Amino acid sequence: MAETTSEKVMTAREAVERFVFDGAVVGLGGQNVGRCTVAIAHEIVRQGKKDLTLCGCNLSIPMDIMVGAGLVKRTEAGTGNLERFGTTFCWRRAVERGTVEMEDYSHLAMVSRFLAGEMGLPFMPIKSLLGSDMLTRQARSTLKKYELIDNPWNPGEKVVLLPALNPDVAIIHAQKADPMGNVIIEGFLAHDVEMVRAAKHTIVSCEEIIPTERIRNDPERTTIPYLYVSAVVEQPFGAHPTAAYRYYDYDTDHLNFYQRCAREGGKAYEAYLRDYVLDCETFEDYLDKVGGLKKMMALKKAMQEML
Amino acid sequence: MGNFSLDELMVIEASRYIEDYEVVFSGTGLPLVSTMFAQKTHAPHLCYVVETGPIAPLVLPTPLSVSDSRAQHKAVRLGSLRDVLGCLMQRGLADVGFLGGAQIDQYGNINSTVIGDYQKPRVRFPGSGGANDIASHSRKILIITRHEKRRFPEKCDYITSPGYLGGPEDRRQVGLASRKPLIRVITDLTVMETNPATGRFRISRLMPGVSLERVLDETGFRPEVPSRAEEVEPPTEEELRVLREEVDPYELYIKTHS
Numbered sequence: 250m251a252e253t254t255s256e257k258v259m260t261a262r263e264a265v266e267r268f269v270f271d272g273a274v275v276g277l278g279g280q281n282v283g284r285c286t287v288a289i290a291h292e293i294v295r296q297g298k299k300d301l302t303l304c305g306c307n308l309s310i311p312m313d314i315m316v317g318a319g320l321v322k323r324t325e326a327g328t329g330n331l332e333r334f335g336t337t338f339c340w341r342r343a344v345e346r347g348t349v350e351m352e353d354y355s356h357l358a359m360v361s362r363f364l365a366g367e368m369g370l371p372f373m374p375i376k377s378l379l380g381s382d383m384l385t386r387q388a389r390s391t392l393k394k395y396e397l398i399d400n401p402w403n404p405g406e407k408v409v410l411l412p413a414l415n416p417d418v419a420i421i422h423a424q425k426a427d428p429m430g431n432v433i434i435e436g437f438l439a440h441d442v443e444m445v446r447a448a449k450h451t452i453v454s455c456e457e458i459i460p461t462e463r464i465r466n467d468p469e470r471t472t473i474p475y476l477y478v479s480a481v482v483e484q485p486f487g488a489h490p491t492a493a494y495r496y497y498d499y500d501t502d503h504l505n506f507y508q509r510c511a512r513e514g515g516k517a518y519e520a521y522l523r524d525y526v527l528d529c530e531t532f533e534d535y536l537d538k539v540g541g542l543k544k545m546m547a548l549k550k551a552m553q554e555m556l
Numbered sequence: 557m558g559n560f561s562l563d564e565l566m567v568i569e570a571s572r573y574i575e576d577y578e579v580v581f582s583g584t585g586l587p588l589v590s591t592m593f594a595q596k597t598h599a600p601h602l603c604y605v606v607e608t609g610p611i612a613p614l615v616l617p618t619p620l621s622v623s624d625s626r627a628q629h630k631a632v633r634l635g636s637l638r639d640v641l642g643c644l645m646q647r648g649l650a651d652v653g654f655l656g657g658a659q660i661d662q663y664g665n666i667n668s669t670v671i672g673d674y675q676k677p678r679v680r681f682p683g684s685g686g687a688n689d690i691a692s693h694s695r696k697i698l699i700i701t702r703h704e705k706r707r708f709p710e711k712c713d714y715i716t717s718p719g720y721l722g723g724p725e726d727r728r729q730v731g732l733a734s735r736k737p738l739i740r741v742i743t744d745l746t747v748m749e750t751n752p753a754t755g756r757f758r759i760s761r762l763m764p765g766v767s768l769e770r771v772l773d774e775t776g777f778r779p780e781v782p783s784r785a786e787e788v789e790p791p792t793e794e795e796l797r798v799l800r801e802e803v804d805p806y807e808l809y810i811k812t813h814s
Contacts, residue, residue: 280608283623306637307623307685330682332584333620333808337682344680351680353669353716355688356607357641364638376646377692380718380730383684386674407731436628437609438636494625494634555616555625 257430257481258458261292261532264480268418268450269298276363276414276448277305277312278421278441279491281332282499284434286311286420288454288487288532294318295527304416306356306440310491310504311420313337313511314526317518321349323390325414327356334504338511339518352388354378358411360440365413366447372396372410379407418479419448422488423472424496426455430478431464431471436494442473450479454487456496486536486545498551503539560791562744562763563810564799567593568791569761570654570700570742578651579603579644581690584619584627585809586700587654592617592803597795605644607686609635618808641689648733653694655687656701659712662756662777663726664719664739666691666699667712674714684716691717696738703743703774710777720755746771747788748779756780761788 259267269275275293279285290311293301297320303312304325312329315321317339329337329351343349354362355377365373378384378395387394393412400406421441425433432453434441445451453473458481464471486493490500490507510521529535536545567586571594574580580602582591592615595602603612608622613631621627628634644650657666658681668687672678691697697719701707719739720726728735739750740760747761758780759771764787772778791799804810 279623281621281623283608283621283625326683328683328685332622341680345677347676350675351683353683355641355684356637356686357646357689360636360638360642376731376733377689379692379732380715380721380727381684381688381692382669382674382715383688386714389675435634436625437606437623437634438639439608439623440637442636443638492623492625494628498625499620552625555629 257478258428259480259482261289261454261482261484264452264482265289265292265296265298268452268479269293271298272300273298273417274302274304276416276419276444277303277308278419278439278444279309279488280307280439281309281330282334282491282504283437284422284488284493285309285491286422286454287489287491288484289420289452289482290314291526291529291532291535294320294522304414305444306359309337310507313339316340316343316349317511318522323350323352323388325352325354327354327359331504331508335508335512338508338514342514350388350390352391353383355383360443362411362414363440363443363447366415367443370413372412374408374410376408378409384409414447416444416448417450419445419451421445421451421453422493423453423455424493425457425459426453426481427459427461427464428481429461430475430481431461432473432478433470434472438472445473445477451477452480452482453478454482454484456485456487456493458483484532487532489536489539492552495556496552497545497548500539500544500548558790560796561810561812564796564812565763565788565791566700566742566744567810568795568799569747569788570698571597573696573698573740574599574602574652577601579605579649580652581605581607581645581650581694582654583607583622585656587656587698588619589804589809590700591654593799596798596802605640605650607637607640609637609639611635611640618804618806620808641686645689645693648693650694652696652698653690654698655690655717656699657716659707659709660699660701660741661709661712662779663721664750664757665712665715665721666717666719667714669714669716671713687717691719692732693734694737695734697740699739699741701741701743703745705774705776708776720750724753724755726755745774751780754780758782759785761786763788764790
């Protein structure tokens with residue numbers, strides 16, 4: 250049954266209180282330096298939700314922040330990094346120390362698991378991974394990573410079956426959503442649509458809330474209909490320091506600053522978490538600290554010049 | 557050597573293996589630079605595909621990530637990972653895939669996951685991303701990398717992206733759809749390509765002024781050696797102009813005088 254509509258718009262604090270719990274499997278949208286769910290990740294850190302399993306295709310800065318805060322026990326993904334800005338340093342350190350467990354898949358493999366999940370299927374076949382060590386090695390707590398079968402219609406042809414993945418809660422950042430929970434994503438989609446439709450609940454933070462009339466007048470633009478969405482959080486610049494296509498570019502200065510703190514770890518990273526996350530009551534306080542209106546307008550202008 | 561760097565020549569040499577109208581998957585970094593360069597010179601109709609979802613963008617200089625808006629500029633579609641890695645790549649519609657990695661072994665297998673024990677690695681790298689998908693399904697694979705001995709071990713610690721595994725028939729035996737891809741690695745010393753009869757790398761070209769002995773000294777495995785290896789053709793003035801002024805004008809990836 251569809252959830253009632255008017256109660257979906259809420260603050261980040263309410264959304265995380267209601268839909269993220271200790272031990273949850275949390276799907277993260279966006280990729281590298283685009284449309285990452287930074288605002289909601291900050292709120293999860295403030296609320297100290299722990300023993301999380303984070304999943305997605307590329308896990309980027311939101312994952313690194315939650316790992317750095319000690320809230321994550323396991324990641325299931327294709328990659329952890331910010332590409333040219335470097336790897337996800339807190340995560341790398343935690344995996345090397347054995348405090349966070351990683352289960353590796355390719356990006357198509359992760360998408361296929363969400364695809365099974367969103368269609369109500371138990372598994373999905375894939376032709377990647379064959380011959381690779383993603384089929385010979387697995388994390389300690391993984392029970393059964395895959396099954397290898399013969400194509401029943403073409404005996405001798407090998408196919409890998411991967412289990413469906415239905416996160417307890419998916420978190421994405423989108424450009425627009427209406428109060429019903431209809432979502433418009435602009436620019437690349439990555440794995441967000443499959444993951445959201447597979448998840449039991451979804452929190453969408455968005456650059457702006459638009460009237461439902463705009464959705465109904467232009468329904469072919471709807472990326473995800475309201476049926477899959479539990480919470481809508483209006484949070485302009487909610488992906489900062491990553492980019493939101495058509496709205497603002499990524500913030501090179503702050504990405505580099507974050508990476509320096511994450512790479513150094515220890516006190517430098519504790520200071521980052523305290524100054525930019527824990528001591529901020531809301532994401533607005535963080536935005537003020539990283540340069541405020543002047544900085545945000547510059548990032549908007551940089552995006553405008555590209556379009 | 558003329559007025560160009562080996563990084564520039566690596567990028568230009570890699571682009572020479574891309575043909576017009578081909579569907580090319582590449583990430584950021586030197587592969588992206590090489591793809592953009594091919595598009596602006598001999599392959600204006602190539603279809604660049606980015607794993608996050610953009611199809612055939614007219615890339616602005618110069619993206620720092622596959623999620624960079626510069627890599628989405630004027631695409632014909634901004635789709636999803638499933639659109640491109642599933643419906644193009646796994647579907648068998650990709651011609652060329654660019655890959656990179658921490659280790660590349662004699663059979664063209666690539667490691668971008670771990671050094672040491674998987675469950676408690678000595679070094680943890682970012683992981684496959686779309687690389688395993690690209691290696692599993694592409695017909696041609698291009699790798700651009702600096703030539704360092706530790707990057708070219710006999711055997712990878714972990715196979716993230718399959719090359720010929722351990723022999724010429726191994727890809728077929730494990731069930732990979734692309735059975736005999738042509739894998740080429742372009743370094744600042746040499747160009748090597750897989751020999752389909754053995755599945756192993758053989759040296760095909762040498763960078764200007766580089767001796768065969770030096771390549772063998774700086775490679776951790778023993779590649780097959782031809783009776784005579786040709787020298788990589790140096791870039792023209794016009795090629796260098798396009799690369800420096802149109803592809804990487806801010807020198808984000810290539811320093812022109814390294």
